[in-house]
Amino acid sequence: MEFQQLEERLRSIETLLLSQKTVLNFDEAASYTGLSKSYLYKLTSGAQICHYKPQGKHIYFNKIELDHWLQRNxxxxxxxxxxxxxxxxxxxxxxMGRAKS
Structure with missing residues (x-):
């Protein structure tokens, strides 16, 4: 098997595993949503997207809440x-408005 095919299959497996998680870290959330890390950080710093900081430093996301956020509007x-x-x-x-004037 070619190296490129192996990489593609590995990405596919990673995507499947990611879809099974309920809590995503920052990098996983960026990958899952397709948003750039800088834009996702801007959203979190502006409290425009629901996120969690259990120890005050690392940012985590609930996958279901991300899905709801992505499907708004x-x-x-x-x-x-x-x-x-x-x-x-x-x-x-x-x-009608012109006729009354």
Whole structure:
């Protein structure tokens, strides 16, 4: 087996193991979320993301809380018919406002 294939399989195994943990350290949380370490640190220092410091130095994250944080502010897809309807409603309301003036 090639070295590159072995590295790829190792990364895959690490990802599977990471998904089984409930508490992640800082590096694991950055890897899990796909956020850069500097941005994740900025979020923790600004108290914008839930984290734990049991001994005051090392930062830990609850995986379920990270999942909730990642899934905040959902964007629901809108199909073309809905966009047309919303546009028509907006124009109609706008024209009604002008007619009253």
């Amino acid at each position: 959902p964007v629901t897809p809108i199909n073309a018919d809905e966009i047309e309807q919303q546009a028509a409603t907006y124009v109609a309301l706008k024209n």
